[in-house]
Amino acid sequence: MTAATNDTTADSTELPTHEVQLSEVAAGKVRSLLEQEGRTDLRLRVAVQPGGCSGLIYQLYFDERLLDGDAVRDFDGVEVVVDKMSVPYLNGASIDFEDTISKQGFTIDNPNAGGSCACGDSFH
Template sequence: MTTTPATDLAGAAQKKAHGVALSDTAAAKVKSLLAQEGREDLRLRVAVQPGGCSGLIYQLYFDERFLDGDAAVDFDGVEVIVDKMSVPYLDGASIDFEDTIQKQGFTIDNPNAQGSCACGDSFH
């Protein structure tokens, strides 16, 4: 397992080995969720799966597995892994966490998405 360390400049996450960046805010939220789970063996897995009205959906979940071909980057103690099939779809994507009156949750800004459905849950 090879993990690439990530660094942030001026608070903005930079693109790394698997192409996915994790903001400082998102990393802090993931750390908080992991602390609630009480497990230190979990990683944040980001994947693209077929589904949704536009053809592809994002999957973000905690995973204890490290599969053959997974790419991993450590963001200040939060390991983000992406499977080899999802890497091309996620190259250049950035993950953030919003906590406002209008919205609470993780957001993904993906320059590879050519369009999305009205609800914003899927893309193509």
């Protein structure tokens, strides 16, 4: 009975996880950006917020905070954090980084997006 209580206590201190994937290329770019900042306490936060012409926009930024209900996954030393409200919108999404003549930046392939605007910055 004591072992079960200890297991429950251990589980309650663990942070929930999410189903967002981060490619090796994107993880490498995040590491590079963090090295440039000289910060080891930052995580990549991915969120969905109201806005854009299709209704929802992605937010990607570095954050030192962990908020109540945040879901966290580690990708070889790069922590990706998703807030509890954004998790359902982002489950199964994959983040990559493109560096070509025509495009440079992070891209998100989200199977939950019903459609997006012509510019690709927002979705519904």
